[in-house]
Amino acid sequence: MNIITDERCLKYHQPGHPERPQRVSGTLEFLRKQKDLKIDWLAPLEVKDDEAIKRAHDLAHIHNVAHPPGPFDGDTPDYPDIGAHARRSLGGALHALKLARAGKPNFSLLRPPGHHATRDRAMGFCYLNSIAIAVLAARAAGVKKVAVFDFDVHHGNGTEAILHRQEGCAFFSIHQHPAYPGSGIKSFDNCQNYPVAPETSNEDWRKLAAKALADLKDFNPDLVAVSAGFDAYKRDPLCQQKLEVDDFNWIARQLRGLKTPLMSVLEGGYSNDLPKLIFAYLNGLKGK
Helix, strand or coil: CEEECCHHHHCCCCCCCCCCCHHHHHHHHHHHHCCCCCCEEECCCCCCCCCCHHHCCCHHHHHHHHCCCCCCECCECCCCCHHHHHHHHHHHHHHHHHHHHCCCCEEECCCCCCCCCCCCCCECCECCCHHHHHHHHHHHCCCCCEEEEECCCCCCHHHHHHHCCCCCEEEEEEEECCCCCCCCCCCECCEEEEEECCCCCHHHHHHHHHHHHHHHHHHCCCEEEEEECCCCECCCCCCCCCECHHHHHHHHHHHHCCCCCEEEEECCCCCCCHHHHHHHHHHHHCCC
16 A cells, blocks of 8 residues: 655644644554555655646635635634645645556545635635645546545535536535535536435445445546545544444445546544544555
8 A cells, every 4th residue: 555645744733623633643653553554655746836736726826825814714724834735735646646547556644635625715624625636637647537536524615616517527425414514415517416414324324325436437437536534433523423444444445346546635534543444444445
């Protein structure tokens, strides 16, 4: 398993904020100690210019992320050097894309997440939409059809907005509703949404996820980009789902079963059990 990370992503935080450095540091510690999964540790690609970013974000937004005029909202602070951290996280997604196209299993373990960032707005802990930028980079590189599968408990509103009506792209999301950010109620055009109510059973969640993946398979993508959020877990503090550790292994095995080049990027997941959830997912990607 190829894991892309950079410990500089641990250097920013705000006391009490759920998107905290321990999400990655704890996972790194767990993965370095385990003996069951062979891991090759890789660095994110360096994002030297704005070419890829401009496909997804407008120039004013790119400037504001690099030079924040103040907090973007109550959940999305103007951390020192957040522009560099966001670009590094994007570099992880772009490296995951490169590995996926080469047929190599991968996971980008970086922060901040990205799937709430819209074309012109940072929000919901997200500054640059790494998964959308990677998808559009894949299309620019000649990949004919790319599907996003987003299983974060919060709807990936930014990814949906950026990829809406983009030729060769499709967006599939299973998420809780009602919940932040309040979108993802209906499907339209190339955006397919599968909302679940709070306290949905594991069995019903799996049934709907299987339906989403069947619809994704019908799209016949040449590459699948996964927004891997682990906050539908039963002990996550930000929502009210009931998934167990094994459910994240199951979803990874379903994705592996698509037999399509696959890239995965960390989005949400705020419980202390996040390392175990990611480990279960990584094992599933390997068919374990």
